[in-house]
Amino acid sequence: CAVGVVPEDNKEAKTAGHTRVLARLIKAAAEILKLQQQQEVEFKLGMHTGEAVAGVIGKRLPRFRLFGDTVNTAARMMQ
DSSP: OOOOOOOHHHHHHHHSSHHHHHHHHHHHHHHHHHHHTTTTTOOOOOOOOOOOOOEEEEEOOOOEEEEHHHHHHHHHHHH
């Protein structure tokens, strides 16, 4: 699962700083963690900000993937 920002978020970040955008990202993560308490599922979260590239890989079994240093850093933080 990944939470991203849209171009409007970038405009807001330029005028008001990253605080509001990061607050929304943290709120989304908190909502995901609430699900863990309601169900017998364990979530691990890693959070990092920066650029990432996303795309669908594969022909027989297409999968959505994220690539980039930001994704790698978040994955290391999750462990």
